[in-house]
Amino acid sequence: MNSKNSSGIAQNGNSMNSSRNSQNSNSSSVLPIDLVRQELVEHARKNDTLIVMGETGSGKSTKLPQFLQDARLFDGMVACTQPRRLAAISLAARVAKERCCELGNEVGYAVRFDDKTSSQTRIKYMTDGMLLREAQTDPALTRYGCIILDEAHERTVNTDILFGIVKMAQERRALKSGEKRLKIAVMSATMDVDHFEKYFRCKVVYITGRTFPIQVRYSTEDVDDYLGSSISTVLSLHQSVPMDEHFLVFLTGQEEIETCITVIKESLQNRGIARKMEVLPLYASLSQQYQEKVFKSYKKDIRRVIISTNIAETSLTIPGIRHVIDSGRVKQKQFVANTGMQLLKVCSCSRAQVWQRAGRAGRESAGNVYRLFSKAQFDKMSLATVPEILRSPLSTVCLQLLNAGIKKIEQFPFIDPPPASSLKKAIDELSILKLVQQGAQGIELTELGKKAARFPLEPRLSKALLISAALKCSEEVITIAAMLSTENVFISPANKKEEARAAHQKFHTADGDLITMLNAYKAYRKANGDRNWAHQNFMSPRHLTSVTDVRKQLREIFMSLKLNLCTDSSKTTAAVRESFARGMFMNVAELKPDGRYQEFGQNLNVKLHPSSVLFGAKPPFVLFNELVETNNIYIRDVTVIEPEWVLKECESWFKTKRLTA
Numbered sequence: 001m002n003s004k005n006s007s008g009i010a011q012n013g014n015s016m017n018s019s020r021n022s023q024n025s026n027s028s029s030v031l032p033i034d035l036v037r038q039e040l041v042e043h044a045r046k047n048d049t050l051i052v053m054g055e056t057g058s059g060k061s062t063k064l065p066q067f068l069q070d071a072r073l074f075d076g077m078v079a080c081t082q083p084r085r086l087a088a089i090s091l092a093a094r095v096a097k098e099r100c101c102e103l104g105n106e107v108g109y110a111v112r113f114d115d116k117t118s119s120q121t122r123i124k125y126m127t128d129g130m131l132l133r134e135a136q137t138d139p140a141l142t143r144y145g146c147i148i149l150d151e152a153h154e155r156t157v158n159t160d161i162l163f164g165i166v167k168m169a170q171e172r173r174a175l176k177s178g179e180k181r182l183k184i185a186v187m188s189a190t191m192d193v194d195h196f197e198k199y200f201r202c203k204v205v206y207i208t209g210r211t212f213p214i215q216v217r218y219s220t221e222d223v224d225d226y227l228g229s230s231i232s233t234v235l236s237l238h239q240s241v242p243m244d245e246h247f248l249v250f251l252t253g254q255e256e257i258e259t260c261i262t263v264i265k266e267s268l269q270n271r272g273i274a275r276k277m278e279v280l281p282l283y284a285s286l287s288q289q290y291q292e293k294v295f296k297s298y299k300k301d302i303r304r305v306i307i308s309t310n311i312a313e314t315s316l317t318i319p320g321i322r323h324v325i326d327s328g329r330v331k332q333k334q335f336v337a338n339t340g341m342q343l344l345k346v347c348s349c350s351r352a353q354v355w356q357r358a359g360r361a362g363r364e365s366a367g368n369v370y371r372l373f374s375k376a377q378f379d380k381m382s383l384a385t386v387p388e389i390l391r392s393p394l395s396t397v398c399l400q401l402l403n404a405g406i407k408k409i410e411q412f413p414f415i416d417p418p419p420a421s422s423l424k425k426a427i428d429e430l431s432i433l434k435l436v437q438q439g440a441q442g443i444e445l446t447e448l449g450k451k452a453a454r455f456p457l458e459p460r461l462s463k464a465l466l467i468s469a470a471l472k473c474s475e476e477v478i479t480i481a482a483m484l485s486t487e488n489v490f491i492s493p494a495n496k497k498e499e500a501r502a503a504h505q506k507f508h509t510a511d512g513d514l515i516t517m518l519n520a521y522k523a524y525r526k527a528n529g530d531r532n533w534a535h536q537n538f539m540s541p542r543h544l545t546s547v548t549d550v551r552k553q554l555r556e557i558f559m560s561l562k563l564n565l566c567t568d569s570s571k572t573t574a575a576v577r578e579s580f581a582r583g584m585f586m587n588v589a590e591l592k593p594d595g596r597y598q599e600f601g602q603n604l605n606v607k608l609h610p611s612s613v614l615f616g617a618k619p620p621f622v623l624f625n626e627l628v629e630t631n632n633i634y635i636r637d638v639t640v641i642e643p644e645w646v647l648k649e650c651e652s653w654f655k656t657k658r659l660t661a
Contacts, residue, residue: 031059032207033067040064040205041071044146048170049184049200054207056189056314056359061087061150062095064185065123074145075180077121081128081149083156084284084311085111086291092116092125112456113549114288128158129456132165136403136453140176141169146183151314152196153188153352155387161397163199164413165404189314190352192384199415212362218375226327227256229372231263233325237370238275238303245322246304248312248360252331252346254487257281257307259494264305266495276301282308285487287542294318310349313356317363324361326354328373328381334391343629350385351378387416394418394426395459399435399445403453407442429586432653433463454557457485464583465554466563467649473568473575474558476518480576482550483517484625484637489543490520500538508613512622512639514580515573516613521547574642581623581645585654588646589635591620599624599635600657609634 033040033054043050054060065078082088092109101107108117110126117124128149135141147166152159163186170182186196193204223229230249237247251257261279268277280294298304298320306318310330330353334343349357354371361367371378389397401409409423427443430436435449445453452462461481468477483489492500507519520537524544527533534541558565568575581588589599589606595618597606608615609628612635625637646654 031063032057033059033063036205036207037063037067041067041073043203043205044068044071044183044185045073047202048174048181049202050186051193051196051200051202051204052185052187052207053193053204054187054189056356057317057363058207060187060207061091062098064187065125065148066095066099068146068148068183068185069122074183076143076145078123078146078148079131079141079144080123080125081131081147081159081162082125083128083151083154083159085114085127086284086288086311087151087314087316088125088127089114089288090292090295090316092123095123095125113553128156128162132158132161132400133456135162135165135169136400139165139169139404140172140179141166141182142173142179144182145180146185148185148187150187151189152186153190153192154314155385155389157388157392157397160387160389160415161400163415167200167413189356190384192352195415212364213366214358214362214369215367216358216369216371218371218378219373222374222377223372226329226372227251227260230325230327231260231267233370233372234264234305235267235271235273237323237325238277238305239273241323243275243303244300244320246298246318246320247306247323247325248318248321249305249307249325250312250327250357251307251309252327252329253309254281254283254285257283257309258491260307262493262495275303277303277305279305279307282306282312284309284311285543285546287545290542310353310357312360313353318360319364321360321363322365322367324357324367324369326357326369326371326373328354328371328377332385332391333388335393343627345629348373348377348381350382352384354378354381389414389418390416394422395429398423398426398430399449399453399459402436402443402445403450407439407444409443430459432586432650433459433583435459435463451561451563454561455554457481457554460584460586461485462583464580465558467582468576468579469558469563469565471575471579472564472566473579474563474565475567476573476576477579478551478554478558479521479547480514480518480580482547482554483521484514485550486546487540487543489517489539489547491538491540493538496538503536503538506537509573510614510617510640511573511577512614512619513612513637514623514625514639515576517637518573518576577623577639577641578645580639581641582649584623584625585646585649587624588641588654589622589624590643590658591618591622597622597635599627600654603657604633606633606635608638609636612636612638614638614640 052060052064065080069078088109088111092107093103096103096107099107104116104118105120107123108121110117110124110130149162166184170184173179173182197204234247251260261281264279282291282294294306304320328349329346330349331344331346334345358369361369398409401412406412435446435452436443437446448466451466452459455462455465465477465481468474490504507516509515509519531541534544586601589597592598599606619640621641621643623639623641624635628634628636
């Protein structure tokens with residue numbers, strides 16, 4: 001490349017070192033963690049808790065579970081939790097290969113919709129959400145002798161809750177005579193471990209990573225069009241660097257990634273570029289089959305370009321990556337406590353995140369990082385990401401904790417306690433939903449709340465499911481709930497927007513977006529889940545498969561609760577819409593005389609999102625699933641409802657909100 005490429009990236013920048021993870025599956029290959037094996041085992045022998053700080057690539061995720069299991073320090077399994085399912089699956093496969101055993105026997109994994117363990121399993125990789133579900137029925141986590149909380153620096157909601165859950169389980173087992181003690185290991189890839197050290201009151205073991213030099217290049221100016229800059233940087237590098245050097249591009253979400261892939265492919269074709277390129281997406285909602293493509297062997301004469309969300313920041317080792325192109329952005333959920341809004345916004349990464357991303361380029365040899373932001377922008381970034389639990393609504397968290405038998409949530413040992421006002425707001429919401437009540441010893445779940453807690457859904461959506469059983473339309477409501485819990489099944493390529501709009505039109509209904517989703521899934525099922533049918537109708541086969549998986553899980557929970565599984569026999573969708581209105585009544589908006597909509601939860605002025613099938617229509621009352629803020633506040637996934645449905649469920653709340661609107 002010249003001193004400045006088409007995205008304005010300066011050739012000269014800072015050099016750094018980054019970790020390398022051996023790609024050799026031979027377990028005799030020495031990793032940095034092997035050098036401190038004895039120290040780790042001895043520390044675990046003498047203490048119940050340890051913290052391990054090791055750069056990505058030091059081998060901690062694959063090796064520490066084996067060290068502790070082989071040392072025979074405890075009875076029971078070793079559980080190693082991961083924030084993402086892909087990491088849990090790939091790590092389990094790697095360790096099973098190292099130990100020359102079949103995956104699912106001595107080494108296994110458990111993620112949503114897929115449990116590959118057996119009675120012989122001794123090392124179990126799992127998502128943090130799966131361990132949380134187990135804790136609700138077994139608070140002492142008695143199946144495990146050791147629990148390793150990996151990627152602790154990511155500070156997801158689930159990980160933060162697990163800190164408290166495993167700490168309480170450890171204390172409970174220590175106090176109970178005859179109970180086997182629980183060992184805990186916390187692993188972080190960043191240096192900021194003081195917080196963990198104070199919380200767990202234990203020693204930190206530091207592991208030095210293998211290092212290869214990395215050249216960091218900043219943009220010479222601020223970049224607004226980071227998507228366009230990503231594309232131009234990929235195309236420029238593709239024609240100038242050796243073909244065995246592969247690229248990893250960080251963007252913010254599925255839509256950006258798919259657009260990026262489409263434009264890159266079209267540009268290669270239109271420009272007649274002879275060099276071959278394979279462009280692969282990587283984001284959380286991709287099916288396992290598609291995610292695993294990025295790890296498969298590659299041909300030397302074909303460039304591989306991975307376009308990913310922050311899923312590739314940590315845990316994963318993608319072979320052959322020499323060049324990282326970093327947008328410096330991430331899509332984050334943000335909760336505005338004073339309005340009650342949860343927004344999904346694109347914002348700047350933290351400095352810790354961009355250094356993690358940079359480390360992807362130096363895993364096997366020297367690499368390069370192209371930052372699509374200036375050094376001045378980098379200097380303005382926050383040092384670390386704000387823990388997710390401090391920027392999320394807490395109703396789901398409170399429901400989970402209550403279901404785990406914790407009656408005084410304000411006394412739960414949060415590593416970073418949320419504001420008391422946020423916890424109160426969450427409990428008030430659960431009370432309005434009739435999922436909790438005041439008991440003799442504190443807040444407790446109602447019978448309805450106990451059932452709602454069984455579903456891996458937001459409480460309002462769980463309430464809608466429970467109501468659907470009484471209204472005899474549970475199959476339809478389960479389908480819609482599954483679609484709301486996964487990525488959008490409708491796709492609209494940048495170069496085929498009109499064709500996509502025409503294809504989607506056949507599913508549209510004046511009842512709104514939720515029923516449109518239902519119509520689309522019914523048509524997909526009628527076509528026997530045919531992938532070609534999905535492509536012809538501009539729907540994602542991958543996301544439709546995810547919907548089917550979620551739907552199956554929700555049906556199984558329904559049956560375990562002995563709830564009525566039935567199909568709406570009426571010729572209208574009234575029962576389906578009523579179920580959602582009565583479960584999600586806090587997500588209602590009313591049309592005002594001046595033509596604006598006002599939502600009831602916080603009396604916000606909102607607009608129908610342009611993507612809604614109701615855009616341009618003026619139904620008097622609507623239900624929405626999501627608030628989105630850009631230049632305006634929009635409501636998405638909008639459906640027509642009747643006010644009397646809400647009155648049935650919470651008349652006093654509804655009337656009070658209307659009076660204050």
